[in-house]
Every structure is written in C-alpha cells, then in structure tokens.
Amino acid sequence: MGSWQIIQQSLPLFEKGFVLTLWLSFVGIIGSIIVGLICSLLKYFQVPVLGRLAAIYVEISRNTPLLVQLFFLYYAFPVFGFKLNAEMCGIVGLIFLGGSYMSEGFNGGFDGVSKTQVETGKAIGLSRLQLARYVVFPQGFTLSVPALAANIIFLIKETSIFTVIAIPELTNTALDLIGMYYRSNEYLFMLVIGYAIILIPLSIILTILEKRVRYGTFGN
Amino acid sequence: MAKEVIKVANLEKYYQKRHVLHEINFSIHEGEVVTLLGPSGSGKSTLIRCLNGLEPYQKGDVIFNGEKVVPTEKNWQQIRQKIGMVFQSYDLFPNLTVLENILLGPVKVQHQSREEAKVNAERLLAQVGLQDYENVYPRQLSGGQKQRIAIVRALALKPELMLFDEVTASLDPEMVRGVLNIISNLAQDSNMTMIVVTHEMNFAQQIADRVLFLEDGHILEQTKGDQFFKQPQTDRAKAFLESMDF
Numbered sequence: 001m002g003s004w005q006i007i008q009q010s011l012p013l014f015e016k017g018f019v020l021t022l023w024l025s026f027v028g029i030i031g032s033i034i035v036g037l038i039c040s041l042l043k044y045f046q047v048p049v050l051g052r053l054a055a056i057y058v059e060i061s062r063n064t065p066l067l068v069q070l071f072f073l074y075y076a077f078p079v080f081g082f083k084l085n086a087e088m089c090g091i092v093g094l095i096f097l098g099g100s101y102m103s104e105g106f107n108g109g110f111d112g113v114s115k116t117q118v119e120t121g122k123a124i125g126l127s128r129l130q131l132a133r134y135v136v137f138p139q140g141f142t143l144s145v146p147a148l149a150a151n152i153i154f155l156i157k158e159t160s161i162f163t164v165i166a167i168p169e170l171t172n173t174a175l176d177l178i179g180m181y182y183r184s185n186e187y188l189f190m191l192v193i194g195y196a197i198i199l200i201p202l203s204i205i206l207t208i209l210e211k212r213v214r215y216g217t218f219g220n
Numbered sequence: 221m222a223k224e225v226i227k228v229a230n231l232e233k234y235y236q237k238r239h240v241l242h243e244i245n246f247s248i249h250e251g252e253v254v255t256l257l258g259p260s261g262s263g264k265s266t267l268i269r270c271l272n273g274l275e276p277y278q279k280g281d282v283i284f285n286g287e288k289v290v291p292t293e294k295n296w297q298q299i300r301q302k303i304g305m306v307f308q309s310y311d312l313f314p315n316l317t318v319l320e321n322i323l324l325g326p327v328k329v330q331h332q333s334r335e336e337a338k339v340n341a342e343r344l345l346a347q348v349g350l351q352d353y354e355n356v357y358p359r360q361l362s363g364g365q366k367q368r369i370a371i372v373r374a375l376a377l378k379p380e381l382m383l384f385d386e387v388t389a390s391l392d393p394e395m396v397r398g399v400l401n402i403i404s405n406l407a408q409d410s411n412m413t414m415i416v417v418t419h420e421m422n423f424a425q426q427i428a429d430r431v432l433f434l435e436d437g438h439i440l441e442q443t444k445g446d447q448f449f450k451q452p453q454t455d456r457a458k459a460f461l462e463s464m465d466f
Contacts, residue, residue: 119274120311120370124325124377125301128293134324138315 006186010177017173018194024087024169025156025198028094032155033148035095036102043103044110044132054103061100066161069093074165090162090169094155101151109144110136142213149206156198170194222250224286225381225413226271231280233263233270233437240266241437244280248381251411255424255445258434259460264417267434268383271415272296272303285380301329304374305383308390310366312358318345318369319354325377337376344372348402364395371402382406382414389419396420403427421464425449433457 039054061069073089073096084092113136121135163172174191178184227247233240241263248254256264269275271282273289273296282289284299312321319341326337345351348368358366367387374382384403388396400423406412407427418424424431428445433454441453452458 114311116307116309116311117313120307121313122274122297123272123300123303123305123307124373125297125329126324127297127329130328134316134328135313139313142315 003183003186006181006183007190010187010190013173013177014170014190014194017168017170018197020087020167021156021159021169021194022198024090024094024159024162024167027091028098028159029152029155031091031095032098032102032151035099036104036106039099039103040106040110043107044136045128058100058103061096062104066093066097066158067164069096070161070165086162086165086167089165090159090167094158097158098151098155101154102148105144105147105151106140108147109142110140112143113139145213146210149203149210152206153199153203156202157195160195222252224248225250225252225284227283228271229281229283231267231270231277231282233266233275233277239437241270241277244439246432246439246442247283248413248415250380250413252413253407253427253429253445254415254432255428255430256415256417256432256434257421257424257448257460258440262434263437264434265385266437268305268385268415268417271383272300272305274305301325301377302379303381303383304377304379306367306370306374306385306387308386310363310370310387310390312361312366312369312373314358317355317357318350318361321358321369322373322376325373330377340378341372341376344375345369347405348372349398362395363391364398367391367395367399368402371399371406375406380413382412384414384416384418386417386419419464421449421461433460435460 039058042051042054045051070089070093073084073093074086077084077089117135117139118131121131126134159169160171162169163175166172168176170191174187174194177187181187224247228244231241231244244267246254256268258264266275270277273291273293276291282291284302289295289299312318313324316324319338322341322344323334323337326332326340327334332340342351342354345354348371350365350368350372353361353365353369358369361369371387387403388399391399400420403414403416404423404427407414416424416427425445428448431441431443431445431448432439433441433443433448433452433456435456440456441448443453448457449461452461
C-alpha cells in the first residue's frame, strides 16, 4: 500500500484523536485557569490555612511529572476507592498539573505590578481589596498573559502523555496504528501535522494577544 | 496659634539593625510649609513615608490632628484619606484614564457622589492647566503632565496635609518649573499645610516657612525658612548649602 493510501485510510481515526485532544485540552486548560486563579488569590490575600495549602499543592504539582501524576490517578486511586475512567483521569491530571503553572503565571503578573503603584494606591486610602481590584489585578492580569499563553501551549502538548493510560487522543492513536501496521513514517507524519494544526494557529493568536495587551489596552 | 496638624514625637526607625531615624521630634501647624532638606540617604524620604504609614516605625508616635495614631493598617487607611502624598515616580494608574485616576479615591474610598467628585476633579484639572486631558491614558502624557495629574489626584481627596517626596526629581528640567509653581500656588492661595522633600534649593527657599535639616537620620536643625538659607545654625547645614550652588 502506498503512503497516500495509508494516510487516507487512517484519517477518520486521527480525526477522532484530534477532536479528543482538543476537547481534553480545552477542559483541562479552563480547569487549570480556574484552579490557578483560586490558588493565586489565596496566596495574594494571604488567606490563613487555605493559602498555605495552595502553596503546598503548587509545589507538589510543579515538582512531579504529569506521567507520575497520571499513574497515581489511574492505578493508585482505585486502591483507595476512587475510580475514575481514563478520560476523567486525564482531565483531572491535566488540571492538577496546569493549576499550579497557571497559579504561578498569575502570581508572576501580580508581583510584576510595581511596588510604587501599590504605595500610591495605599496613599489615596484604598483598602487591600480595592487596591487589588482597581490597581493590582487589572495590571497584573495583563502582565501574566505571556506566561498564561505559554502554559496553554504547554498543557496542550502535555496531553500526549495521556497515551500511557490509553486515552485514544492523537498520540495514542498514532502509536496504536504504528503498533498494528508498522508504518511509522506515515503515522508519525500525521501525528506531527495533527499537533501543528492545533498549535501553530493558536500560538500565532496568542502572540497577537500578547502584543495587544502589551501595547494596546491602556491608551492608544 | 493655628491648630497642630501633625506632630511627631520621639520617632525611631530601623531597617533591621540599621538605625535610620533617631529621635525625631517636630510639629507642623495648619497652613505651614515645611521643607525637609539634607544630603541623599539622610532619611528624608523615609521620614515623610512614616507620616502616612507607608513605612513602619519602631518607637515613638505620630499624632495627627491631636490624636495619636495607633499604627494598624486599618487606621492608616483612614488617615491617608486626609494626607495627600505625591511621589517622585508619579505612578498614575496606567490602566485608568486621567479622570478615573482622580476619581478613584473620592468615589471609592470616600464615597463622594460621582457627579460631585467630577466637578471637583475638573476644577482641579483646570487649575493645573490640564482640563482637556480627562479621558487620556497616562502613557500619552509627558512626565510633567503626569506629575501635575498626580498632584490633582492627591488633592481630590481634600487632604488636610500634603506630602511631596522629591516630586520633580525625575522630571525634565523644563517641566520642573510648572510643577513647582503648582505647589507654590497651593501654599499661597489654598493655604495648604505641607511637607516638601526637595533638592530644588531656590524653590525650597521660596516656599519654606520652616526647614528641617536632616543628616544620618538626625534632625540637625529646625529653622525658619529665610533664616536657614541666610544663616544656618550648624556648620553641616552651611556646608550643605554651599555645596548646592544655587
């Protein structure tokens, strides 16, 4: 069979994997942003107990590989009586990992707001909450956009690790097909194209967004 | 005698082990303009920042309007509404327009009605010659314009005391005059009580009712303005004035 035929025949399977990768990434990224935002707010406002817990979570999450986290969710959790299907494991794992990265991204933005801005805000009598709402967060969010954008790309690529718990996303599809038909050139080629279709346009969009928030939002 | 707006009693400040302010004592009455002079690193900025709680101090008291300030963040937050402060770095909020910068304090902190606050803001903007800049963002302004807006933003809270911390130090020379004129007018026309940290000696001489001369965290002398510049009491102040070459 010629390469072209191989590619054509496997197209429907790749399409499925492609859609699944997109879907898992989407849910995982939204979840990561929510978890990350909550953690960074807990840290910013130095909420007792919860702030500490958030910090511990961030350290654990950032300092363990997603692969290990997934094994834990998939193989170890059922032992304790929590059984999740593979896709749920994938999503939970991605959010567990991404939450800490997003949290660090937001924190970086908030920290990036200059100390003098904070002092000026205090000097006009703003409370801690008002200072956050009118000064630190609006500026901090724009400062965190580049980090968040990098995290989004990173998390999409991390979904390829889902293959180890047999979620039929792009990578898993390709590896499966290679295992069955030994046509690695064609399937790997399709795998690369699959990710490129998602990631190249996305990174272009994110770059434009970064430029816009850098130069655009506040005046001009 | 005019009422005492602010009094500092036996104030001591340390940065970790470094003792940066020693036994600071002075008081300022309504309508008085005091300039803080002294070499770099003498503690002028640190002192002025202690007066509205931006810097914590380890001993002594700040007494504002006759009441000793219990230095909690919550108390300072109340007091800062009555003490306007302008910084060297102007620090307008870049995410807000000029008008929103000015209204933030009056509307959100003091709960003035927006209309009332806006009328006041427009009046103040006109006074500094920037009435057409309401809807402009800070990044579109020059340094001098930004600093004038920062002064308006502080005044919009109708403070009883104004603190100016080297407000012309980062301005182009040709912008300095305009900003200093605004401060002078404030002293003369509005009879504002203020403490001014500056390196502009001509300006200091022109507006100071009294000079506090600081070195190494000590107040070396407190002298009436004209007298300080003509006949400083300490040799150190004399040497300082000679080195300034104005």
